[in-house]
Amino acid sequence: MFRKNHRIYFSVLMCLLSLMVILPSHLKAEKKNIRPKPSVYIVKEGDTLWSISKDFFNDPFHWPSLWKNNKYILDPQWIYPGQPLLLKEKLVPSQIKTISKKITSPPSLPKPTIKPKTEPAKPEVTKPDFITNQDRIDSCGYILPEKIFLYREKQEKWGAIIDAKENKISYSFLDLLYINKGKKEISPQDLFTVFRPAKKVYHPISNKKMGYLINILGIVQVEKVLDQIALVKVLQSFSEIHLQDRIMPYKKIPIPTRSNPKEKIQGVLAATEDGRINLAENNIVFLDQGKNQHIEAGNHFFIYRQDLIFEERKNIVNDVIGELLILKTEENTSTALITKSKDIILVGNQFSSHL
Secondary structure, three states, X not given: OHHHHHHHHHHHHHHHHHHHHHHHHHHHHHHHOOOOOOOEEEOOOOOOHHHHHHHHXXXXXXXXXXXXXXXXXXOOOOOOOOOEEEOOOOOOHHHHHHHHHHOOOOOOOOOOXXXXXXXOOOOOOOOOOOOOOHHHHHHOOEEEOHHHHHHHHHHOOOEEEEEEOOOOOOEOOOOEEEEOOOOOOOOOOOEEEEEEEEEEEEOOOOOOEEEEEEEEEEEEEEEEEOOOOEEEEEEEEXXXXXXXXXXXXXXXXXXXXXXXOOOOOEEEEEEEOOOOOEEOOOOEEEEOOOHHHOXXXXXXXXXXXXXXXXXXXXXXXXXXXXXEEEEEEOOOOEEEEEEEEOOOEEOOOEEEOOO
């Protein structure tokens, strides 16, 4: 009896020892299937949200959450090499500290030189027809059709803001940020425009989709470049900047001078930057005509509405209620500044070069 029990105990003990050897190796094999999850992942050739979710979260059906956390992706079926994907909410302080050790603090901005006061020039007799400056040109947005948006994103290899030196909700003038551009792509002192794709814009009359409104948030300058990331400083802040906001190379657009269109052009005031309907002098407005309709920066137009006059019969009268100046042009849209307003101007009002 004792020998029989002894054999049973011995068999159980051997089974336990076998499990202790097999289980750890099995667990290690399981762990190998899950890739370590960084805070930000740079998309590579052949990647999809499905495959990335499977690799980093061990769950391909996690892709809707991944898409939701990266709001700049307009279509989950279209992601491109070089795009940043935020896998975590934010880098933890220890990670930021590790990166910061490699980057020395940028030099402080030089103090502005104070020029001696001079006698003010005598004002001109004629008042200028419009007032604008470089900041207004740099800060005003524009409308991009979806196909052109996706093409430029891939062709120009747009980047993104992936982290910041300080843990804040939003960032502005002189804040230090990190972008996903390294030594092979950029150099110190390079300038980038920070932007955010916003709402879809629909034509106020035809209701056809015109594209995405691109909001310009600011301008940053590269301070220090590492292998895969760079430290940038915010030089101009037109609106709050957030993590995941996009960047593109800065292109200076000269301040336009007033000119008359070379031919008769008509169109509609299609949208505004902040969604307002009532417009007035110094507001920015987007038009439904652009380069393909021969509109150029600097062109001057009249804004009008059509009124019905009842006398012996109905007469339609074009009532001029304002003027505008073209600041930027895209293929089929333009960005304009309202330079004069005699009455309330509405989205949906028309514009023309001749009346």
